[in-house]
Amino acid sequence: MERTRAPSEIENPGIQLPGSIGPTVDLPPIPLKVEKASTLWGGIRLLLRDPRNGVKRIARFLRPMRKDYRRRFQMTLRDWLLYHQRQVGFTECRWMGVRAWKNPLDAWIYQEILFEVKPDVVVEIGSGEGGSTLFLAHLLDLLGKGQVLSIDIDRSFFHLTHPRITILTGDSSSPEMVAKVHELCRGKIVLVVQDGNHTKEGVLKDLRSYSDLVSLHSYFIVEDGIIDLYVPRDGIGSFDEGPLVGVTEFLKENPQFEVDRKKERYLMTYNPMGYLRRVC
Numbered sequence: 001m002e003r004t005r006a007p008s009e010i011e012n013p014g015i016q017l018p019g020s021i022g023p024t025v026d027l028p029p030i031p032l033k034v035e036k037a038s039t040l041w042g043g044i045r046l047l048l049r050d051p052r053n054g055v056k057r058i059a060r061f062l063r064p065m066r067k068d069y070r071r072r073f074q075m076t077l078r079d080w081l082l083y084h085q086r087q088v089g090f091t092e093c094r095w096m097g098v099r100a101w102k103n104p105l106d107a108w109i110y111q112e113i114l115f116e117v118k119p120d121v122v123v124e125i126g127s128g129e130g131g132s133t134l135f136l137a138h139l140l141d142l143l144g145k146g147q148v149l150s151i152d153i154d155r156s157f158f159h160l161t162h163p164r165i166t167i168l169t170g171d172s173s174s175p176e177m178v179a180k181v182h183e184l185c186r187g188k189i190v191l192v193v194q195d196g197n198h199t200k201e202g203v204l205k206d207l208r209s210y211s212d213l214v215s216l217h218s219y220f221i222v223e224d225g226i227i228d229l230y231v232p233r234d235g236i237g238s239f240d241e242g243p244l245v246g247v248t249e250f251l252k253e254n255p256q257f258e259v260d261r262k263k264e265r266y267l268m269t270y271n272p273m274g275y276l277r278r279v280c
Helices: 036-049 051-062 067-073 077-089 104-117 131-143 175-185 200-213 225-229 243-253
Strands: 121-125 147-152 165-169 190-194 219-222 257-259 275-278
Touching: 036 051, 104 131, 104 190, 104 219, 121 131, 121 175, 121 200, 131 147, 131 165, 147 175, 165 175, 175 200, 190 200, 200 219, 200 243, 219 243, 225 243, 243 257, 243 275
Parallel strands: 121 147, 121 190, 147 165, 190 219
Antiparallel strands: 219 275, 257 275
């Protein structure tokens, strides 16, 4: 008879992204520290040795989750992302009081990447109201080095200043802007974030215009590829091909970049296949 595998031995088979947009995302084994059967059996044995504590342990094991949290914890990842997009992302996410259109788990990955790369320049294409720009500047403050080049065509809602932020207003794909950014980045360690035009064509333009700036072992981060995983009108999806399709095409042309799947390990990312690491 085949023995039952312990929870710590159970391996995660990985996740296949929908459609033909990429290979399986390999995930590390998920350790399950509490096995229900062994926990219950332990309570029964304790009941025989110490009835009072045994009853407490069994009662705790059988107690249901609080009703006010049960529904939240029953959400699928898909439902959580839709909830975040519809009710949180555009209204409730802020960095130091400034609206930041970011998934907080992606923001955590950002700080890991900045610590690893320690860039001299972070090129941010698309800054919105500036919360993500200020977040990047504050991370660079902690590192004690670096500058954020904030590129956006519209500054109607961008009302902040910081010594590490350089504001560049204009179309990121214009030859003049591309030339100016290249001049400011010459000879420096560079990381690029594309969070501007989210169409396939717009993403490809920025990838092709700025990917040569990315230093070896640094990253070109493409935001919001999640729109290609959802259907139109569900709160996230779009009728147009978006960032994920653009990234897939770019990678076919540029073997010097690869997708860093470890940066998607928290699963609830807005940037599937969006953490592109330069490897050569």
